[in-house]
Amino acid sequence: MFSIMLIEDDMTLFQEIKDRLSQWSYDIIGVQDFSNIIPEFTASAPDLVLIDIQLPKFDGFHWCRIIRSHSNVPILFLSSRDHPTDMIMSMQLGADDFIQKPFNFDVLIAKIQAILRRVYNYNTDRIELRTWRGATVEYVKNTISNEKGAVELTKNEMYILKILIEQKNQIVSREELIRSLWDHEHFVSDNTLTVNVNRLRKKLEILGLDPYIETKVGQGYKASEEVLSL
Known part of the structure; x- marks a missing residue:
């Protein structure tokens, strides 16, 4: 079972995403302290990170930069903003993909499956x-x-x-x-x-x-x- 850290402060959306991804046998990990995500990231060692751009305290770009300094774990951004610069910024910081809200869950699952298949299969x-x-x-x-x-x-x-x-x-x-x-x-x-x-x-x-x-x-x-x- 792959584990996914979902860094999303909208609890309604968090629960909806968790419920849908759990149906695909993914283990979904939430965040308790949005002011200090790294200890939770390190402790859980997820296989993939889903992260929103707009977060309390620090935005998703900040946490992507910090995570990248610790790990090459694949990162998929979620964003309700439609600025092309957001996608460019996320890629430049080392993210693997970007999906805009509201999104189709089939597309989200396809992106997750493609990333996991690519990252964890080709090294074999x-x-x-x-x-x-x-x-x-x-x-x-x-x-x-x-x-x-x-x-x-x-x-x-x-x-x-x-x-x-x-x-x-x-x-x-x-x-x-x-x-x-x-x-x-x-x-x-x-x-x-x-x-x-x-x-x-x-x-x-x-x-x-x-x-x-x-x-x-x-x-x-x-x-x-x-x-x-x-």
Whole structure:
């Protein structure tokens, strides 16, 4: 059974979400102290976090930032606001997805299932290590390192990198990436992918690898690798 921490201060909505998700055998964990969420997060060690943006004391962005400093647990934002900047901000802070209230519960469940399947299934692949342009990519640890250092990636960032380097020197369409990440284009905006790729590039910049994730306008992305001449 997967556990989900639901950080929502509207108790009516909290109970409704809990009841619906419990029908899918998810263990729903609430928050008692909205002024200090981290001790409860650490103690419960959830498999996924659902978090509202508008919360008492501190907003969801604040807690996303703090959680990300402790853990790579997948995070799905809930918001009643319709500002595009909210979604962009959540992605930049390391969230995995975003859903606007009021939402269809079937869509919410589909998003949760897609995230859990992606995060907790793909690490069972037999291949755990890859080398790319002299760097060591560790899928299980979500890290990439070379002589310049090491960086830790989020689950989304690693999965994007994994798909690209498994098809190195080939253009991977945006549609293929979206389908692989979120199962179906209907459940994610095109901009979400852009934000995740840009965030991945920013981290790869530390290792001097950012130029090798190429954007092919109107087509997709490519992870380039040196091709040896015979």
